[in-house]
Amino acid sequence: MQAVDGVDIELQSGEIHALVGENGAGKSTLAAIAYGAVKADEGSVVAGGVVGLVHQHFKLIERLRVWENVLLNREPRRGWVIDVAAARERVNRLAATYGLAVDPDAVVETLPVGIKQRVELLRELDREPTVLLLDEPTAALAPSEIASFFTTIGALAARGTAILVVTHKLAEVIAYSQRVTVMRAGRVVARHVTSETSADAIAREMVGGEVPALAARGSTATAPLLEVRGLSARSATSTLEDATFEVRAGEIVGIAGIEGNGQTALADALAGVVPFTGELRFEGDALRPDDSPASRLRRGIRVIPQDRRHEALVLGWNVRDNVVLGRQRTLARSQYAEAAREVIERFDVRPPDPEATVGALSGGNQQKIVVGRTLAAHAKLVVAYQPTRGIDIGAAVLVQSRLIEARNAGVGVLLISFELDEIFACADRVLVIANGRFAGSFDRATIDRGRIGALMAGNV
Amino acid sequence: MNATLAAVLALLGLTLVKATPLIYAALGGVVSERSGVINIGLEGILVAGAFTSVVVSGATGNPILGALAGVVAGMALAAVLAFAATRLGVDQIVAGAGLNIAALAAAAFGLVLVYHQPGASHEVPALGNTGERVLIVLAFVAAAALQFVLTRTPWGLRVRACGEDPSAAEAAGINALQTRFWAVVIGGAIASLGGVYLSLAELDLYSDGMTAGRGFIALAAIIFGRWTPLGATGAALFFGFFAALQYSLQRAGVPSELMQALPYLAALVALAGFAGRVRAPASDGVPYVRP
Incomplete structure (x- = not known):
């Protein structure tokens, strides 16, 4: 080609x-x-x-x-x-x-x-x-x-x-x-x-045609889901200090910021892969730093990692095995094919072949598999880190639409993105992160582009 | 002069003697690693320098010719590693380890071929006291010169660029593969002087195992010295001090087996306390393959 x-x-x-x-x-x-x-x-x-x-x-x-x-x-x-x-x-x-x-x-x-x-x-x-x-x-x-x-x-x-x-x-x-x-x-x-x-x-x-429309936002009844108080954590590339916020069921909270300002530490702490200090409560129960990532998964906390090729997919495996990965204990072997077909259909994975090797698919289709797998498994809270990075507009709108539909169905979504347009299109609330600290909070009705831009640059 | 002062001076003198081969080996390793090639083969390069210099000195009766031949042998061995690392893209640890085994075995075999006896060579014309002093002073001169070259000359900057990020270096028009190749070969030349010192300056013969893991202690000195020539020299002096101390303490009646382990223990402790806090060149040991 x-x-x-x-x-x-x-x-x-x-x-x-x-x-x-x-x-x-x-x-x-x-x-x-x-x-x-x-x-x-x-x-x-x-x-x-x-x-x-x-x-x-x-x-x-x-x-x-x-x-x-x-x-x-x-x-x-x-x-x-x-x-x-x-x-x-x-x-x-x-x-x-x-x-x-x-x-x-x-x-x-x-x-x-x-x-x-x-x-x-x-x-x-x-x-x-x-x-x-x-x-x-x-x-x-x-x-x-x-x-x-x-x-x-x-x-x-x-x-x-x-x-x-x-x-x-x-x-x-x-x-x-x-x-x-x-x-x-x-x-x-x-x-x-x-x-x-x-x-x-x-x-x-x-x-090459009309840009597909984003899914409509339904009104949802929200209840507290994730409460974060004074969270500090450090990952390989970024540091988060003293973050306090909450994510409610049925809302998308957007984290607006420039890459490297603490987003990775936040996502890693929530996923349970780095140590943290501070208080995390999920559905009222404390999450401890020494809880395993697997225990987070069991509670319904799901992460869409930023690097799909290295952190989410086994590139040499086929679509079906990647869809099942992480759910191999809750699904019977006879259900694997059905689970794969579900994701392929809902997310329009091309080619629609459960036997196709994931490494050979385009970035957009790989991402559809990651998001599809994440949302299929009874997720209650989804941490989506740059879920549309490097994928074409059609696939991006589809991924964003599925996230919005999950929100409409009562899932809480924490959307970490470096693309302000994505955050403005999807989020119910926007939190601004700069230099590892939360710098401001905006409701969808009160979003102020200029002010958010200034806060992202570290200008208080 | 009282006895204590004499003992201290003797200890310091012995420290210089024991540190010098480590300094050469560590400096050679620093040049190589700053360009991005880990040189596990330092031990083998010491062997090549020590053995070849003895053979050529014995054959020609000229120890200076022997020393030069030892340097050429060290460069040749380094060139094998450099070629494997830059052109074949092999794992540098494996290539370096292979080099060590090959050099040690070749020298053992060479002893039988040349001298018709295993274990050690005959005594050959050596560099003598003057030659030993020259090599000791030259080690420190080389350290200072290398520090200057790496930080202040275009070639030094290029070597550091290739060790940090060869693809960025190539984007700036530098031939990263060639730069790495020559850094490893020049490092081999410097390191081989450590071998020449062992066989032709400190002694006048080659014996199996005489390098005694100095190439590996030099690797520790490189890390301890934060990959800088002066730092590595300081670390080599530190390890040399413990090697010298072992002789002083042996005379004091401490069991010799324990004392012989002293320099290695010092290296182990130094690394354990230090290794987490230093950073290698970012692309040290990472093969560079052109896109």
């Missing part, structure tokens, strides 16, 4: 050009070809000068200093020794030119994500690119940081650089780009001057 097939795209100097498409549409591949990291089978890339690429997942070396990262393999030298003073000076000058203030001697791993991205950008800018490719550049930024990021990019464009932004965030496309190219299944399906189109129109072109 070809990721990109016969694509023509032309960037003009001084413009911000958006390239949009669903996951798997070929946009990242196209960017990699333009940069030279991937060879095209056919066709050519012509650029008048240096091409720079800022990766979605930063290509920074965490334990090296900022200047070492920015100038790696281009170090200023005096004889055969690095001229560190000149290196510092060069980074400072670059930072001042583009308004990207950063301490050249800081070790990258100590910097917050937004600053890391500046470092990533500075590294590309040092090469004085005439074409700059940005792959999902705002994925790790708070809403307030996104505006200033595009201000910087705009200034860069004004100096004559051609900029290609690969993204799936249509609001940013509309707000900041001059032109937009839409890809689907490896081909360009539409080109627009941004001011002459709309986010809805682009979304339809991305999907």
